Amino acid sequence: xxxxKVRLYVEHSLGEGQTIPxxxxxxxxxxxxxxxxxxxxVELFNGQDGAWRCNVVQAGKRAGILTCDAQxxxxxxxxxxxxxxxxxxxxxxxxxxxxAAEMGAARIVPVQTDxxxxxxxxxDRLQAHAVEAAExxxxxxxxxxxxxxxxxxxxxxxxEGRQLMFCDEAEVGQPxxxxxxxxxxxxxxxxxxxxxxxxxxxxxxxxxxxFSPEERARLKALPYAHVVSLGPRILRAxxxxxxxxxxxxxxxxxxx
Amino acid sequence: xxxxKVRLYVEHSLGEGQTIPxxxxxxxxxxxxxxxxxxxxVELFNGQDGAWRCNVVQAGKRAGILTCDAQxxxxxxxxxxxxxxxxxxxxxxxxxxxxAAEMGAARIVPVQTDxxxxxxxxxDRLQAHAVEAAExxxxxxxxxxxxxxxxxxxxxxxxEGRQLMFCDEAEVGQPxxxxxxxxxxxxxxxxxxxxxxxxxxxxxxxxxxxFSPEERARLKALPYAHVVSLGPRILRAxxxxxxxxxxxxxxxxxxx
Numbered sequence: 001x002x003x004x005k006v007r008l009y010v011e012h013s014l015g016e017g018q019t020i021p022x023x024x025x026x027x028x029x030x031x032x033x034x035x036x037x038x039x040x041x042v043e044l045f046n047g048q049d050g051a052w053r054c055n056v057v058q059a060g061k062r063a064g065i066l067t068c069d070a071q072x073x074x075x076x077x078x079x080x081x082x083x084x085x086x087x088x089x090x091x092x093x094x095x096x097x098x099x100a101a102e103m104g105a106a107r108i109v110p111v112q113t114d115x116x117x118x119x120x121x122x123x124d125r126l127q128a129h130a131v132e133a134a135e136x137x138x139x140x141x142x143x144x145x146x147x148x149x150x151x152x153x154x155x156x157x158x159x160e161g162r163q164l165m166f167c168d169e170a171e172v173g174q175p176x177x178x179x180x181x182x183x184x185x186x187x188x189x190x191x192x193x194x195x196x197x198x199x200x201x202x203x204x205x206x207x208x209x210x211f212s213p214e215e216r217a218r219l220k221a222l223p224y225a226h227v228v229s230l231g232p233r234i235l236r237a238x239x240x241x242x243x244x245x246x247x248x249x250x251x252x253x254x255x256x
Numbered sequence: 257x258x259x260x261k262v263r264l265y266v267e268h269s270l271g272e273g274q275t276i277p278x279x280x281x282x283x284x285x286x287x288x289x290x291x292x293x294x295x296x297x298v299e300l301f302n303g304q305d306g307a308w309r310c311n312v313v314q315a316g317k318r319a320g321i322l323t324c325d326a327q328x329x330x331x332x333x334x335x336x337x338x339x340x341x342x343x344x345x346x347x348x349x350x351x352x353x354x355x356a357a358e359m360g361a362a363r364i365v366p367v368q369t370d371x372x373x374x375x376x377x378x379x380d381r382l383q384a385h386a387v388e389a390a391e392x393x394x395x396x397x398x399x400x401x402x403x404x405x406x407x408x409x410x411x412x413x414x415x416e417g418r419q420l421m422f423c424d425e426a427e428v429g430q431p432x433x434x435x436x437x438x439x440x441x442x443x444x445x446x447x448x449x450x451x452x453x454x455x456x457x458x459x460x461x462x463x464x465x466x467f468s469p470e471e472r473a474r475l476k477a478l479p480y481a482h483v484v485s486l487g488p489r490i491l492r493a494x495x496x497x498x499x500x501x502x503x504x505x506x507x508x509x510x511x512x
Contacts, residue, residue: 076488095351098492099495102489102491102492102495103487103489103491103495103499104487104488104489136490136492137489137490137491137492138489138490139489176506176511176512177506178506230511231359231360231505231506231510231511232332232360232510232511233358233359233360233393233394233395234392234393234394235358235359235393236354236358236392236393239355239358239359239498242495242498242499242502243359243498243499243502246498246499246502246503247502247503247506249487250432250433250434250487250503254487254488255432255486255487255488256432
């Protein structure tokens with residue numbers, strides 16, 4: 001049995017014998033760029049039905065049809081972890097979204113802080129980066145990229161029961177991410193549509209230049225917020241996102 | 257007393273009252289790009305004397321002179337940790353070098369594996385990225401970027417006493433980086449010029465497409481090599497480098 005080398009995210013439902021029409025850009029990618037054709041196999045996933053090996057049954061320049069053959073992976077939802085970050089320069093913002101998807105965030109939330117330079121994001125572009133990262137890393141789920149919101153609004157509407165770890169470059173060495181996540185404890189699996197879950201988490205990465213004194217004071221006063229240090233050097237935001245999520249996943253998440 | 261906002265790596269020795277002539281590109285950066293001038297302060301470091309606050313005493317378009325005022329940070333050497341990686345596409349190779357410097361690698365070694373696409377690297381360009389990352393992250397040390405070597409040659413010349421952790425995408429979930437580094441144990445601080453140090457470490461990140469079966473078999477048979485998994489998703493090489501180094505630094509390195 002052939003193994004699929006290409007993975008695609010689709011919105012169509014997947015199941016045995018199901019027929020899936022391809023969107024124009026996906027047909028172009030498979031048949032134009034990748035030079036695939038009838039009889040070739042592709043792995044499809046939709047964030048709901050796991051991953052399926054599918055056969056190409058019609059291949060055109062602008063359209064195509066696949067049929068589901070067999071499930072290759074069950075659906076695996078990430079832990080209920082949000083990544084909040086302050087958008088920075090374009091390429092690095094793209095990287096943060098990609099890394100968050102690879103590292104298994106359930107939801108990605110761009111936030112505007114006092115020292116955020118960027119005032120707008122292209123939400124659709126960032127969502128496309130999350131899809132591509134999920135296709136590439138072998139996941140069965142694509143995290144949603146939320147619209148940008150002001151940090152103070154996000155905190156004002158904070159869901160009950162969700163912990164918040166914020167990575168502050170003003171802290172050097174202590175408290176460590178490891179000690180913090182171990183002390184606060186385990187996180188449930190993400191359940192779409194279910195609102196506040198007790199024990200859910202969020203990680204907040206600040207902008208270049210850090211948090212403002214007012215933000216830092218407000219964050220430190222929140223009962224659900226935990227300040228942590230990411231070591232003795234000041235990490236760029238994209239490095240910090242991977243570093244914080246790595247330890248979190250290793251201690252509480254799906255790396256265990 | 258003014259605080260320096262700009263940090264520069266120089267090769268000149270640093271010490272109280274020392275006079276430092278600037279290289280042409282650094283003079284251009286400080287006085288052309290950053291619009292600094294006589295009386296402004298800059299933090300200089302050279303990988304040997306810690307970091308020093310220095311005053312601009314002459315500023316020209318193509319040259320400049322600074323004098324050392326006071327030490328702002330003592331020299332802090334990283335742990336004796338090498339990062340070995342297989343170069344990938346240009347931008348991601350640059351990122352791996354940047355991340356390795358931020359995460360505190362002592363030495364960065366590009367290796368050519370069976371599935372490495374890239375056959376050459378620009379060593380000077382990568383070294384410049386490491387310098388820039390050290391300037392940006394507040395470190396006092398710049399890791400050396402070695403010339404590219406074949407992985408089999410690197411293993412044939414392996415220094416006695418150095419552990420090697422290799423991150424294999426074929427391993428899913430176990431053994432974890434955390435358990436592995438904790439079991440094998442602590443690493444000495446890097447000492448330039450000192451060859452093999454007992455208990456030193458290296459992390460090897462494979463290329464996209466992973467290791468070849470022959471490489472995997474050879475690595476697994478080495479008494480000093482430890483295979484680890486980086487979780488349930490397949491990480492891109494730059495993500496994998498940060499993830500592996502994060503847990504390593506948190507357990508054995510200078511994050512403790």
